[in-house]
Amino acid sequence: MTSLLDGLVVASYGKRFGVEIKSDDGESRVISCVTRGKKTDLACGDQVQVRMTSPNEAVVEKLKPRQSLLYRSNSMRSKMLAANVTQVIIVLATTPSFYEELLNRCLLAAETANIRAVIVLNKCDLGDAEAVLARLEPYTALGYTIQALSAHQDITPLRQWLKGEVSVLVGQSGMGKSTIINQLLPGLQVRTQEVSSVLDSGKHTTTAAHLYHLDAESALIDSPGLQEFGLHHLGPDELEMAFREFRPFLGKCRFANCRHLKEPGCAIHEAVASGAIATRRLDYYQQLRGEIS
Ligand code: GDP
Ligand code: ZN
Numbered sequence: 001m002t003s004l005l006d007g008l009v010v011a012s013y014g015k016r017f018g019v020e021i022k023s024d025d026g027e028s029r030v031i032s033c034v035t036r037g038k039k040t041d042l043a044c045g046d047q048v049q050v051r052m053t054s055p056n057e058a059v060v061e062k063l064k065p066r067q068s069l070l071y072r073s074n075s076m077r078s079k080m081l082a083a084n085v086t087q088v089i090i091v092l093a094t095t096p097s098f099y100e101e102l103l104n105r106c107l108l109a110a111e112t113a114n115i116r117a118v119i120v121l122n123k124c125d126l127g128d129a130e131a132v133l134a135r136l137e138p139y140t141a142l143g144y145t146i147q148a149l150s151a152h153q154d155i156t157p158l159r160q161w162l163k164g165e166v167s168v169l170v171g172q173s174g175m176g177k178s179t180i181i182n183q184l185l186p187g188l189q190v191r192t193q194e195v196s197s198v199l200d201s202g203k204h205t206t207t208a209a210h211l212y213h214l215d216a217e218s219a220l221i222d223s224p225g226l227q228e229f230g231l232h233h234l235g236p237d238e239l240e241m242a243f244r245e246f247r248p249f250l251g252k253c254r255f256a257n258c259r260h261l262k263e264p265g266c267a268i269h270e271a272v273a274s275g276a277i278a279t280r281r282l283d284y285y286q287q288l289r290g291e292i293s
Helices: 100-113 129-135 137-141 156-162 177-184 188-198 202-207 236-242 244-249 267-273 279-292
Strands: 004-012 016-022 028-035 047-054 057-063 069-073 078-083 087-093 116-122 145-148 166-170 209-213 219-222
Touching (some): 004 028, 004 057, 016 057, 028 047, 069 100, 078 166, 087 156, 100 116, 100 236, 116 129, 116 177, 129 137, 129 145, 145 156, 156 177, 166 177, 177 219, 236 244, 236 279, 244 267
Parallel strands (some): 028 057, 087 116, 087 166, 116 145
Antiparallel strands (some): 004 016, 004 047, 004 209, 016 028, 047 057, 209 219
């Protein structure tokens, strides 16, 4: 039996994965891998151990513990977006208009995964960038970083946030995600095609997630364009924790099992009355609380 090799999942096509392994000479290559049995619970960014089954194919034998795992879900099932990332970069644009709901859900998912979120407003060369930036002001107040960008003109403002991090790029289609990735990684199309031909999954490229190395310490995971971002995987405790400004007040309500809906002596409601929490954030929390229960 061949020995186990350390690898990094750099492409996920649902049932088939691209795993990068380093040869003894330090060169790395991507091999096509499947998981054992029906298990397919791997995500881009996962650290694994594989066993070669042919010169270019292997089976994943072992998954190493994850530092983080970013999920999204619909009412049917939850989906892993990326593993071991240190931050999520949420790509918005001045035009077409973005769904603020999607932004909020991405932020909550990042909080739950305990990773940093950076909001990028792309296409600042178009439309009324000032007005959109003003609309994002409440998120700055919550402590989130907003980076204005025009990927067409200059990608450098984004680089400072990527340095030393493993980032996953998320956003609805049309916001400029592909443009950003191509600016950061010239010659990338070629790489993606190589990987997908190794995996023989050319037709699935648009739905696949890919990990790209930016330099020795920094990597970027591209996830397919999102139109919805379910949070059904969150329980009530995770949900209230995901509203980062709620945290100082949690556990201070009169009732230990307070849902922060209409209970008397609710510390969250008191914080809203005193202006420490925005009314619309409580409204939004209550809406989601209704959805998950
Ligand atoms: P994706 O669906 O998020 O991958 O978006 P794309 O990268 O395909 O971009 C959607 C459209 O927006 C394309 O026509 C891009 O050329 C355009 N676009 C992307 N970034 C910018 C930008 O910074 N400024 C302008 N004016 N257009 C952009
Ligand atoms: Zn309460």
